Amino acid sequence: MGAPVDLFAAASAEGAWTVGEVTRRARAVIEAGLPPLWVRGEIAGFKAWRSGHWYFSLRDTSAQLRCVMFAKQNFRLPTPADGMQVFVFARPSLYEEKGEFQLTVMELLSTEQGGLWKLAFEKAKAALTKDGLLDPARKRRLPLFPNRIAVVTSPDGAALRDIQAVIARRWPVAELIVVPAQVQGAKAESSLCSALNRISRLLVDVVVVARGGGSVEDLWAFNSERVARAVAAMPMPVISAVGHETDVTLCDLVADLRAATPSAAAEAATPDRAEVLAQCGVLGQRLARALRIASRHVVERLDRTGDRLVRCMENRLEKSGALLTAHSARLDALSPLRVLGRGYAVARDTDGRVLKRVAQLPTGKEFRLRVTDGEVNGRVQ
């Protein structure tokens, strides 16, 4: 038997530990004894907070561990789901405020083949497929001569410079509308969605979504289901130039056309000015030729009409000529000159009226007498 314990003294303010002291000591013991380590388990009770922090448990058949993964660690990751088998690299610690043992997760990988990325990609792809958004029949034709081209990309990236240079060379006829967006980082997803949303309300003929080089992980925003749906909902065709040769993103799959590079996207979006100029030349020639042909019909008709007119006049003149000859023969036979030639004379008054009767010739009347070779004046006596 040991010495009797003075319960009162042991429980006095001086003898007892405070809660804070215990948790602090326990935390120190845990952190010293358990350095950061890899843990394998199944995700349960996953919850993403508005702050971006993730809270979940890792469990196996016999136990579970509380886990937290802060936004600054998880922003590049697709969101995991309950039931997923994962590896986490985490720092064991004690959350003093709640007195809870927990893991602060710094890395999270899926144990499935291809990792968490692949899983999230396939899940989102399946959802998009189910809604028919990956149907090739949905793909729209690009406009031949775009008037306004919008570009969603990082405002200071090489992608924008490349696109601008290509469009300036090939098709300066268009207006280029640059809508800057964050293409990587925690805000990339919502930034891309809001940029697309803005463009959908503008009068734009075609949209290029582009991103320069970067690691595969940096592509995550373009594999977001939200961004993919925003692309699919655009009222005008979208060209995507975000993936790599080997990594096709969801954005690429949903877009109306996928281009290998931002420059290729700009080329696909525009016609070549020189070619269009040549096309205009051909149209000009056809225009001139068509007018020549159209006017030829008219000229031919005019020619035909003119010929007929001339022929007609000639005919009539010919006929008139013959008639004239006949008439003049008859006229000649009836001519008074012939009668005068036979010795007759015609008397006319000074007004030219023929004087045929005695009554017309009173004494003193002046008259003119026409004989065969001339005229003489006379007076009745």
Place this chain on the structure above:
Amino acid sequence: MAEFSKQLERLEAIVRRLESEELDLDEALKLFEEGVERLRAAREQLAQAELKVKKVLEIESPS
């Protein structure tokens, strides 16, 4: 200025009409004149040397 595509579409329609139909000279001339005007405008647009670039500022969407 009219959209380039509309300009070209109209021009093509004019050429086709002139080519395919027997129009009276008056109408043909009228179409021809319009075609020449459209062609001139299209060429003028193509001759434009500088690309117009407009930046639209991003507005954060409330998340």
